[in-house]
Amino acid sequence: MIAFKNSLPLLQTGYCVISDYGVEWIERVLQDAADRAGVRIPFRDEIARAVLLYLERECPLRAVPLEYLFDRIRRMLYEVGLPLIAQNLKLLTPAVDIELDALACQQDLPLFFYTELGKRLAELRKLGLNSYNFSGKKQCSLLLGARRRACPTQQRALEELDAFLSHTQAQAG
Numbered sequence: 001m002i003a004f005k006n007s008l009p010l011l012q013t014g015y016c017v018i019s020d021y022g023v024e025w026i027e028r029v030l031q032d033a034a035d036r037a038g039v040r041i042p043f044r045d046e047i048a049r050a051v052l053l054y055l056e057r058e059c060p061l062r063a064v065p066l067e068y069l070f071d072r073i074r075r076m077l078y079e080v081g082l083p084l085i086a087q088n089l090k091l092l093t094p095a096v097d098i099e100l101d102a103l104a105c106q107q108d109l110p111l112f113f114y115t116e117l118g119k120r121l122a123e124l125r126k127l128g129l130n131s132y133n134f135s136g137k138k139q140c141s142l143l144l145g146a147r148r149r150a151c152p153t154q155q156r157a158l159e160e161l162d163a164f165l166s167h168t169q170a171q172a173g
Contacts (some may be wrong), residue, residue, distance in 0.1 A: 002079070007056045007057070008021070008052070008055050008056055008057055008062050009062050009063060009064045010062065010063040010064070011063075011066050011069065011093075012064065012065050013065070013066040013067075013093055013127070013128035013129065014127050015127060016127045016129060017063060018093065018094050018127060020094065021094035022052070022162075023045075023049055023052050025094045026047075026048035026051050026052060026073075026096070027044055027045065027071075027091075028049040028092070029089070029090075030044050030048060030085065030089075031044060032090065032092065033085045033086075033088040033089040033090065033121075034078060034085050034088075036088040036090070037080050037082075037084040037085050037087065037088040038084075039084050039085065041082070041085055047076075047077075047080075049076065049112045050076075051073060054072075055069075056101065063170040065114040066091060066093065066128070070089060070091050073089060074086045074089050077089065083104070086138045092130060092131055093128065093129050093130050093131050094131065095131040095132055095133040096124060096129050096131065097132075097133045097134050097135060098117075098120070098121075098132050098133065098134050098135070099135050099136050099158050100117075100134055100135065100136045100137055100139075100140035101135070101136030101137075101139035101140045101143065102136065102141070103116060103117060103120075103140070104136075104140040104144055105143065108143050108144065108146075108155070110144050110160075113140075113144060114164060117164070117168075120167065121168055132169070134165060137158060137161060137162070138150075140158075140159065140161060141154050141155075141157040141158035141161055142154050144157045144160075144161070144162070145157035151153055
């Protein structure tokens, strides 16, 4: 087996260190800033790849504070003539994976599940992590609805789960 060394520095926010990020995250950050500014971002892919290339080859730090990285990106956007996007750049962490089905296995009663999920999301926000990927929603809704296969009860549990996730993300943003 051949293994390639990931030459990207770690990203640091508060007490958390993030190692799993890529060009998609940087593109999303740039697009969010452009959307807030109400403008189109030219060459988004190239700008994102340039930031990643800098991190891989030129950045002298092994761990980069997220605020420092965003200040550098903001400065670069001003230099290339995109001041509106630079002004609307918001600190956004790479997405953290949250396995809902694993949590539902531990807390299979909806009241305990939602309480525990709320606590975990609050802890992540307190650490400075503000973006999440939720996996296992269908399996989670089956466990919370005490069902083996899809049915109206499971569908209601899935809708309730989606509503809870959108509500908590709206509170965080």
